[in-house]
Amino acid sequence: MGRKYRNSNRKKHQPYSNFGLGKKHITGNSCINVAAYHFEIKQEVIEILKSYAQHKGDERCGVLTGVQVDEKRYRICKVSSPCVKEHTYSGCMRDAIKANKFIEEDYRMSEHTRFYIGEWHTHPENNPKPSAIDYNSIRDNYHTASLVASFLVMIIVGTQTFHLSVYNGNRFIEIEPEVV
């Protein structure tokens, strides 16, 4: 789907600046083994995302924040309201300012425990499948954003089911997070 946004990103080789979260920049040389991690998602995140499902109208998109629960466990905790600059039935250009504001405020409100962990957008289909543009958008974000965790989650909200996958800098792995 046609997202061409640049938010929560920084140009390569610039100093870390966004969110005050620039702990490290992950490269493809240090990919995490996604299978070794346990992923959780809060029930309220699922409910909010369901409320954004694209039963009619244009695609919506936004960002996700989460915490590291322990060494091998991450939890998706918060979902932004739609951050839409422009959208169509099959594309959503994210509003960078709105998305970054959500991430910064959530970081502050959580006393620096919740951080940018991924992206969500909708598809007008029951069981959504990522498009080539979806994969490229996440890859682009992974390589340009300041990440705390060494991966990005992609959630696509369908009208019946969600697609959930994790990009570790090398490949996408579908996950079934535990609902908490």
Ligand SMILES: [Zn+2]
């Ligand atoms: Zn898509």
